[in-house]
Amino acid sequence: MRHVRVSSTQELRQVLAEFDGKALFRGQTAHYPKDGHASIATSFDRKGCIPSEMPKWCRYAGNVLDVYLGEAGKSADFTQALLQHYGWRSFYVDCSATAAVAAWFASHKYAEKNAIELCEDYEERPVMLIKRMAQYGYEEGEGHLYVFDKAVTRQSVGLIDLAALRIDDACPRMAAQDAWLLGPLSNQVVPTACFAAHITGSRAVFRDYAAEEGIVDTDRLFPSSKEDPLLRVLLGLPWKKVREPQEGIGIPIFRRALDVQEYHDSFVKIAARRTAFYQGAGVTDYGSIDGGKYGGIAVRVPEIALFGVAREAPLRFPKVAALLAKHRAVAFEIDELIQHANLGGTQLYQKGIVVTAHEPDLVDLCELAVEHPGLDLTRAGMILGWYHRIGSDGLWTREAHPEQCNCGNDDTHLRRISALHIIERYLAAPETFG
8 A cells, every 4th residue: 555645736636646547535534553554444343333223224224215216225235325424334434436525524524512402393382402413624634535446445345336326306415425335344444455545644735625626515515405305304204202391491302213413504493293203102192093993902012123124934923813812903003203205294104013803813914103293193093004814823824805005015014024023022022122
């Protein structure tokens, strides 16, 4: 790996010209050496995993990509890209095909802080919101621009070009940054062989070079939600109460469903009716479920039931069947509202699943949906599902039915089956769910 120090944008251009079309770039304001070489690790290896948050991020990321990219969005690599660029963690190192992007990151330091805003729901009831506000600011010092040999990196650890994440008439963050992903990597740093050069110099040189190429502020690399539909969906997710009203204040405090980094002011004095501030209400608090024919019960289950993904297994649910034999209908709900990207802008959210026994051996598996404008859960209902026949051996087999859902999206229904597997395990051993 070459070590080059530059003192002007002209010198930087001369060095970069040697790698035209053959390299990818990454900029940092700090250099972390290990055994005499640059040590660049993934965000997962640097920050660790939070098991309660990872499934939620993956679920939302997959849903957003499915809506905006269709079949292409089902790639696990693209899910990792969204996690990496919108505030979570991945098993990849992000880099860019544009040297000016890396130069900007080599000259601007990241910082974040919690901001607390006082606003009102659509009925003008006060709420306090905690937001994760982020920024990049220029500071004098030394910058570092790493050059990765594209051919060597592709062969040794793998590369993903995120060009397919471009959306017509929009500018998602990955497109703005001409982003690529290097990896996946797990418990290791970027191999030394991948580095073609390490360019150092005053951060002023990298800042000026980025400016000469049209990158002068954060907005250029982090488009606002008006330009970035992926960010718009993530910022449109429900809020969840994190603290009860403090004595003497009487105002509940909320955080976003996902702790997304925000680079732009998003304050509104009075939130729209579609903005949900979830305080923990359940369908039993509401009273009944629209469309329910037989009454039944509601059972609270862990969030992982809907955010997690169960391994494929035979469809046997003896604990669920025992509840059905006694109550005929069971709504399994989590302490959360889930916003589907295709329902963004509405007041409808998923809150669980409903299993109904129309006959002793014929059940249907529906989605539990709620209406939640502002601070209130106002309505609960069901979205049609698949029917199953329960055999004498307890095995569920899908069966066509006139009242079944015919949306054509099998993934939606398979996720409900996955949720039922997790719920069955929870009913059998609730103590194993932390």
